[in-house]
Amino acid sequence: MKKDWLSIRTVVAAGIGAAIFIILRYISIPVGFIPNTTVQLSYIFLALIAVIYGPVAGGLIGLIGHSLGDALQYGSVWWSWVIVSAIVGIGFGLASRFLKISDGEFGWKSIAVFNVFQLVTQAIGWFLIAPALDIAIYGEPANKVFVQGFTAGILDIVTVGIFGTLLIWLYAQTRTKAGSLKKEA
C-alpha cells in the first residue's frame, strides 16, 4: 500500500482519539491539596496516542478534540488554546520517531526522550504561544495571560511527565517485544 501522510489508521486514530479526548475532559480527578485544580486526563491520553500514531494524529486530536469539545461543552471555542493543543499534540507525536512503543520498548532512555519532547513542546505552547495568541486575539493584559499560561503549562508538564509516562509504560507492557521468542533447547 502507498504510504502517505494521512493513512486510514491516522484518520481513524484521530477521529476516535478526539472522541476519547472529549470524554476525558469531563472526568477530572481533583487534586486534594490545591483547590480548584484537577488532573487533566485529556493531555495524558493525548501523549499516549500521539506517541503511538505519530504527529499527524496527535495534532488532529488536539485540534478536533479541543475545538469540538469546547463547542459541545461551552458552546463557544477558545481558538488561542485550541491551536496550542494542536501544537502540543504534534510535539508529543514527534517523539514517536525516536521510540519503539509498538515493539514494547520503553526503557529509561525512551522515558528521557519522551519527557524532553513533552517538556519542550508544552513549554513553547503554554508559556509562549498561548499567551501571545491571547494578546493578539483578545487583547488581554500581558501579565495576566502569562501567569495563566505558566500555571496551566507547569501543571500539564508535571501531570504528563508523571502519568503520561506511566500510561505509555503500561501500554508498552501490553505489546509483544520484537525477538521475544526463544527456541527451546
Next chain:
Amino acid sequence: MKMQMLSYIERATPIHRMTGAAKLVCFIIWSVIAMTTFDTRILVFMLIAGIVIFRMANVHLREIAFVLGFILIFLLLNNLGIYIFAPQQGSSIYGTVHILLHLPGSYSLTLEQLFYQLNVTLKYFAVIPFALLFIVTTHPSEFAASLNRIGVSYRIAYAVSITLRYIPDVQRSYHEITQAQQARGIDLSKKEKLWRRMRQAAAIIIPLVFSTLDRIEVISNAMELRRFGMKKKRTWYDERPFACIDYLAVAFSMLLLILSLWLSFHRGSRYYNPFN
C-alpha cells in the same frame, strides 16, 4: 456522572434548512470578525443579530442553559483576572484617564477600564449565539460534508465525523466500565484518599483507553476493506446544494467582515475610542 453536551435539536425553521456548509462559513467569518475587532458598535450589532437569529431558530433557552452557566462563570473569572492583573489596561489603550472611584495602589476604577472590559466580554458574547446555533441546528452527518465542501480534505472531515459518531459509544463504555468496577468495590468519591482515588481512577481509565485503542484497529481494517481513501474525492449522503438563503447569509457576513476591516484600517487601530 452526567456529561452534559450540546446536541442537534430537530426543528423546522429556516435556520435548520440552511445548508451546513453555509452555516459553517458564516460561523467562521463571524468568529474572524469578533477576533479581529474591538469596535463596540460592530460587536453590539453582532450580538443583537445573533440573538435575533437565535429566536428565528426556535431554540429554547432552557435547552442550552447549562452552557450559558459555564460561559458566565468563565467570563466573570476572566474579567476579575484582567482587573487584578492590569487595572489600568483601559487607560493605556485609550490614552485618557477618567477616574470613577479612587482605590489604593493602581486599582482606581476608570471609565476606560470598564469600557475595555466591556469590549473583551462582548468579543466573547458576539460569537456565542452563532457557535451555539451552528451546533444545535446542523445535523452531525451534514457537518463532515460541510467541512469537505469548504475545502478541508475529506479524510480530515471523515475524522471529525468519526469523532461525532463515537462520542456516545465511548460514553457508553465509560459507564459500563465504571459500573463494573463499582460492583467490585471501587469508590471514586471524595471520601477516599487522593492516592487511592488516583489508583481507582486508573482502574477505570486504563481499560477505557486500551479497549478504544483496539477499536481503532478494527475500524481502520473495516475502512480499508471498503477502499476508503482510494479516490481523490468522495460524495456525501447529506450534502445539499446552496439555496438562495445560503448565498444571502454568506454575502451578508462577508460585507460585515469588510466593513469591520475597513473601519479598523480607516481608524488605524482596532480599538473604537469614544474618549477623544
